[in-house]
Each structure stands twice: as structure tokens, then as C-alpha cells.
Amino acid sequence: MVKIYIDPGHGGTDPGAVGNGLQEKNVNLDLALRLRNILLNDYRGVEVKMSRTTDVTKTLSQRTNEANAWGADYFVSIHINAFNGTARGYEDFIHDSLTPSSRTSQMRNVMHEEIIKVNNMINRGKKSANFHVLRETRMPAILTENGFIDNAQDAALIRDPNWLQTVAKGHADGIARIFDLTPVSQVFRVFVDGVQVGAFQNSQNTLNAVEQALPTAQRIIVERT
Ligand SMILES: [Zn+2]
Numbered sequence: 001m002v003k004i005y006i007d008p009g010h011g012g013t014d015p016g017a018v019g020n021g022l023q024e025k026n027v028n029l030d031l032a033l034r035l036r037n038i039l040l041n042d043y044r045g046v047e048v049k050m051s052r053t054t055d056v057t058k059t060l061s062q063r064t065n066e067a068n069a070w071g072a073d074y075f076v077s078i079h080i081n082a083f084n085g086t087a088r089g090y091e092d093f094i095h096d097s098l099t100p101s102s103r104t105s106q107m108r109n110v111m112h113e114e115i116i117k118v119n120n121m122i123n124r125g126k127k128s129a130n131f132h133v134l135r136e137t138r139m140p141a142i143l144t145e146n147g148f149i150d151n152a153q154d155a156a157l158i159r160d161p162n163w164l165q166t167v168a169k170g171h172a173d174g175i176a177r178i179f180d181l182t183p184v185s186q187v188f189r190v191f192v193d194g195v196q197v198g199a200f201q202n203s204q205n206t207l208n209a210v211e212q213a214l215p216t217a218q219r220i221i222v223e224r225t
Contacts, residue, residue, distance in 0.1 A: 001045055001046065001076075002041060002045060002179045003046075003047045003049070003070060003071060003072045003073045004046060004047070004049075004072065004073065004074050004076060004203055005066070005070065005075045005091050005139075006035055006048060006050045006051070006076050007050070007051040007063050007077040007078065007087060007133060007155070008028035008029040008032035008050065008051065008052060009024065009025070009028045009077055009078055009079040009143075010024055010025040010028060011025045011028075011029065011052050011055055011058060012025075012056045012057025012058070013053060013057045014114055016028065016079065016080070017080055017081060017082030017148075017149045018149065018150075019040070019148075019151075019155060019224050020155035021084055022082045022155060022158060023073060023150050024079065024149055027164070028078045028080060029053075029054075030203075031078050031164050032078050032162055033049060033053065034141060034164055034165055034168035035076070035168040035172055036050060036173045037168075038169055039172050039173040039175065039176075041056055041215060042172070042183055043172075043176055043179070043184060043211065044183075045058060045181060046175075046179070049067070049070055050074065051063040051067075051115070051205055055123075060132040060136075063065050063092075063133060064132065064133055064136040064137050066140075066224075067137055067139065068136075068137065071139075072137075072139050073139055073179070074107070074139060074140055074175065074178070075133065075139055075140070075141035075142070075146070076135075076175070077133045077136045077141065078143075078144055079145050080145065080146055080147060080149045081145040081147065081148050081149065081172065082150045082162075083150065083151075084095055084150070085151055085152075086151065087148050087151060088122050088147070088153055088154050089121050089122030089124040090119055090121040090122070090145065090155070091118060091126070091144065092108060092111065092112055092127065092142055092143065092218060093127050093128060093141075093142070093143040093144075093145070094128050094134060094141065094142055094208075095129070095131070095136055095141065096128035096129055096133035097130075098128065102176075104140035104141065104142075107142065108126060109126070110174050110178050111174035111175075111178070112174075113146065114173040114174035115146075116165065116168050116170075117170065118144065118166050118170040119147075119170060120157065120163070122155065124218050132145060142218075146158070148168050153195070160180070185194070187200070187224070188200050188203065188222055188224050189220040189223045190206060190209045190213070191219075191220070191222075191223065192213040192217045192220055193218050193219055193220070194219070197209060197213065205224060212224065
């Protein structure tokens with residue numbers, strides 16, 4: 001089992017960055033929950049722990065202690081930036097003591113590539129800093145800054161649920177590549193009384209087929225293999 005610790009930054013009494021009617025803590029949580037769901041629904045052999053799943057206050061030490069005690073394989077901290085309203089774009093951080101050949105740095109290269117591929121933002125590059133969550137974690141750690149909440153153009157993306165889903169998918173694609181996670185089949189096969197009546201990639205179509213069979217069927221099996 002690969003253990004991924006997802007850390008939606010801030011929360012509770014700490015809103016993080018604010019701007020354009022948005023609070024960073026809420027966006028971070030939304031993005032992080034989407035990432036968790038993609039990892040758990042679409043891949044095998046992955047476990048997820050989150051620093052928070054609701055709007056609660058939690059210190060940085062609580063977060064890193066928890067990830068260390070759990071023995072996480074990767075610490076992924078999710079944030080949204082702010083500056084002066086004019087800065088825009090995506091950037092990510094690893095600890096500033098790490099060399100380019102370090103595993104954490106190579107993992108970051110993969111994350112960066114997968115996120116930039118889909119996020120439709122200016123690429124501000126790969127950065128390093130002495131942040132608590134990067135320094136105090138005993139496993140590789142990355143902190144992603146997904147646009148600037150106080151910039152109108154970035155905020156237009158940040159408030160779009162489709163963009164959040166896409167960026168969560170970018171994070172998941174990076175994690176899946178790094179740990180070589182096996183995807184779960186997205187095909188649902190519906191068997192009615194032993195006969196396959198359909199194979200669907202869409203869960204609504206699957207449910208429709210089940211509903212149609214329900215009045216007369218003795219036995220309905222939905223298989224996702
Ligand atoms: Zn933040």
C-alpha cells in the first residue's frame with residue numbers, strides 16, 4: 001500500500017490567503033478532497049490520510065507529526081497563493097536543502113509536469129523554501145501553490161469546479177506516475193441472470209441498465225474489474 005498524506009493548507013481560524021470573494025482554506029480543502037477521491041476511486045493499492053476533511057484549525061506541527069507517525073510515503077500540501085493582485089500562475093516547492101538529484105526533487109519534477117500540463121496557468125517554475133511542512137516531514141514532501149487568489153484571472157479559474165477537478169486530476173496523475181499505481185478499470189459490466197447486458201464507462205448509464213432490469217431480473221451483478 002502506498003500511503004499518501006494530503007494536507008489542505010490552513011483551515012478553521014486561519015483562512016490563508018483571501019481575495020476576489022474566495023478564502024484559500026476552502027479552495028485548498030475542495031481541491032484536496034477531489035484529489036483524495038480520484039486516488040481512492042481510480043487506483044488500487046493506495047491509502048490516503050488527510051490533515052483535515054473539514055474547516056478546522058490545525059497547527060503545522062500537528063500535520064507533520066501525524067504524517068510522520070503514520071509513515072506516509074509522500075506529503076502533498078495544497079495551497080493557493082496571494083501577492084499584490086498582479087502576480088499570477090502556478091509554482092511548487094520542495095525543501096531548500098535538497099539537491100536536484102534527490103528523490104524528492106525527481107518526484108517534484110513529475111508532479112510539476114503533470115500539473116502544468118492541465119492547469120492552464122502561467123508556469124512560475126520549480127522552487128525551494130524552508131517551510132515547516134517541507135522541513136519537518138520525514139518523507140518526500142511537496143507544496144503546490146495553485147494560482148493567486150487575489151488575481152482576477154487566476155481567481156476566475158480557482159472558482160471553477162471543473163478547473164479544481166482538472167487540477168486535482170493533475171496531482172493524481174503525478175502521484176500515480178511516481179508510485180506506478182495501477183488504475184482501476186473504469187468499465188462497469190452489468191449481468192442480468194447470468195447474461196451480460198452492457199458495459200458502460202458512465203455510472204449513470206450503468207444505473208439506468210440496472211433499473212431497467214430490476215422489475216424482471218432474478219439476479220443482477222455489476223462488475224468493475
Ligand atoms: Zn497557503
